[in-house]
Amino acid sequence: MAERYDHRELEPRWQRRWEEEGIYRAEVDWSKPKHYALTMLPYPSGDLHIGHWYAMTPSDARARWMRMKGYNVLFPMGFDAFGLPAEQAAVQRNIHPAKWTWANIERMRRQLRSMGAMFDWRREAITCDPSFYRWTQWLFEKFYEAGIAYRGEALVNWSPTLQTVLANEQVIDGKDERTGQPVVQKLMEQWFFEITRYAEELLDFEGLDWPEPVKAMQRNWIGRSEGAEVVFRTEGGDELPVFTTRPDTLWGATFMVLAPEHPLVDGVTTPDRRAEVDAYREQTARRSELERMEEGEKTGVFTGGYAINPVNGERIPIWIADYVLLSYGSGAIMAVPAHDQRDFEFARKYGLPIVPVIQPDDGEPLDGATMTEAYVGPGVMVNSGPLDGTRCTEAKGRENPSIAAAIDWLVEHGVGREAVGYRLRDWLISRQRYWGCPIPMRYRRDGTIEPVPEAELPVVLPEDVEFTGRNPLAEHPEFVQTVDAEGRPARRETDTMDTFVDSSWYQYRYLSPDYDEGPFDPEEAAYWLPVDTYTGGAEHATLHLLYTRFFTKAMRDLGIFDETAEVMRRHGRDPDSLFDEPMLQLRNQGQVLGEERPGDVVHVVGRWRGETLVAESVRVDEHADPADADGVIVGEVMRRVENVLQVRVDDRLVTVEVPEDAVVEIPGIPGDNDVTQIRHHLEVQRMSKSRGNVVNPDELVEAYGADTVRTYLMFAYDWEKGGPWDSRGILGTRRFLDDVHRIGTERYVPKDVSEEATARLRRRVHQAIRKVDADMEAFKWNTAVATLMSLRNDLLEALRSGSVSADAWDEAVKTLLLLLAPMAPHLTEELWRGLGFDESIHLQPWPEFDPEVAREELVTLVVQVNGKVRDRLEVPADADAEAVEAAALSSERVRRWLETGEVRRIVARPPNLVNIVVG
């Protein structure tokens, strides 16, 4: 009898042994092809979530597979350790953020090790470690010297709750994406990265194997639009440039609108309008983005000033309105109410003229007085002087003849130029927070700025700080007070960087986390870069993934990879275009959701008070006898809020109030019961502590083993999609590994060996190699595991019958273990060594697929009549069209159907299918 599969003993043992033997150490070796596999680094929140396992263990399996395929694989891990939760812990629980973070890292490292992943821990990088953030600061200074990092004034998103500013990418629906608290717009001086410098290049995904949705989201976020810049003038003579995508409609502009914060507003406002304009501007400043959006109707006020339309010299009024944003284009628009819905609504509300300049192809000429909405379709230009008669299509930019004609006219007359606008704004990186990378700048007494000299880096976060809710750095005199390069008193910058700055370059620090002559060692970088495969959540599409692309491009342009390129050339590797993009291949995993759970069935006796049943007694009862008396209901508890239950009775929900003195009986829970112990129905939703539907990976590892958890997560879902957790489903995976354990330890005794059964098993083995290999390549772990389960079924069958040769059995077992090794590294290692091999299974080459052995000799021929399957026949795999046709026509079952009419056509697809068309 074989020994039992004891994962509790076996898994830690192999983890220790691998560590001791250092089998996962990744060393530069120019004689081997490299593969840099990377999975998004976690925030050290304190506990590893099942989502981390779902993201990381399949990525680990793929990295292992690449290694067995002969690649030298780097698969590092680290922590994105700066960020707000640490400060919140400090305020709430009086623990220093550093202490809290480092304790969490310690704990999570242990949990990560329990995965049995091939992380090379010598390459661990932790963003809050001074040895890391020294180089974040160094990069900031390089960006500063190049003008990519700058201090500027802009309308920024200020979160009163967090007492800090946020990047555009962190604000969703006018609310902070983390806390859901509203954000207000404030004009503030802050640090920015000039990501817009790369807007055009960031739109180019050439050569990147990235998911289409991620590319689309980035394109939308960047929001390129083609048009023209047209220079209007105020009556006072000030230039008032506007950006428009429809320069062809310039002749229909009947007014202008400036953003309330626009610098020219003061100049154009006439004394009689001053009070109203100021009031409107103040109101705009006070309202949050959210309030502005909720207000459906457009508002605005007339400034009293006028501008001259450069195309026809017409005098048009200048308004201000908050539907025009200061941060897009020039913060001013020309309004063409006849052909822009926003302008139309505004014009109608305030009685401004509407002049159509496009005549639709069919129907009556447009009349500004009677139109009910803006016309945005195709037609012919009218009322437009030189453009009259030009065709207007629905195409954008120069593709549209009328727009092309308008741009040419503007250029010719010197009042405008072709222009491209982007929705993307510069990346606001200042945060008025403590737990982030300090911005290494200081302000001299004269107000000018200087970077902290490189030799003084890093600017270290002081530890003796107090947390009051405001930025503690600003209130720390020893930190703030410093001296400039000349020794004169200076003030230190107290803002820290957005944590997305840290994760924008961490993939480079992994290469050499201890290197102290630069952010990374060119000798390592030349071999490992770029990242070949990157995996992580799609929620980072417009945040991290856009930022890190920008970072790499900026670093490239600043020459930070020059030395690396030199080393590459020395080794005969062409560095051309290798530093344009950080990650060549990207894949997103989905999310593991909480499990659906039925609620308790309760038997409630009480009194009706309106629609509510006030309970006298509540009994949890599995045998749901139907209720027959008044004031008695039986049903499943769907929801519970405090002491109020929603019980489903037939198809409706009954509200049950359970007063303090009601009797609650739950047979399954001994002792006195109360209403909070009643289980309510749980729907499939994201896991969260408050919903009580989180699954704890540590407990799963304890109960089933890391290999089972890994394999189950790979088997249960389409990885890119995710889905609900199934606590019974994991048992099937454990049974699979139990069977593998049995197959790997049982002595096989051939009994009635048949050549046919032997050949069949060998065929299945080689088909499995092909299938698993293709699936690993394509991130289709679920079908890879399914293939191995089938192979398990074949082996169990062989074990029962003893019908295969000993050699075929050995080959099959060995192959099963090798193919399963990336998914279940501990068990396969144990069984492999048990078979007598001295070297780790994880150092073995991936099995070779033999097409000769995998080839089927007999295949099933499906015979259809008019597309419906009428018979299945066995034919040789090499049967030709004639042979399969003959076989099909001679089938007894098929013949009966042929009698219903004449054979009109026979479609043969040998060797699998024949379709006979009868009519």
Place this chain on the structure above:
RNA sequence: GCCGGGAUGGCGGAACGGAAGACGCGGCGGACUCAAAAUCCGCUGGGCGCAAGCCCGUGUGGGUUCGAAUCCCACUCCCGGUACCA
């Protein structure tokens, strides 16, 4: 509104334009057991039929094709992104 993605048994999910439902969960029946659990064996999309077998079936409606879950058109619902972007 706009841009993506999706909808297949009771459930998770498989299916180069060619056998729908691989693999697993659950369910049902049987073996073992005093019994239960575990384990093992068999069945398991729906309907009709004693059976051979037949009919229906991949969100809905149409189309292309010898043949459609797969391609095309229109629509419904769900999920994600984005939203005065001039």
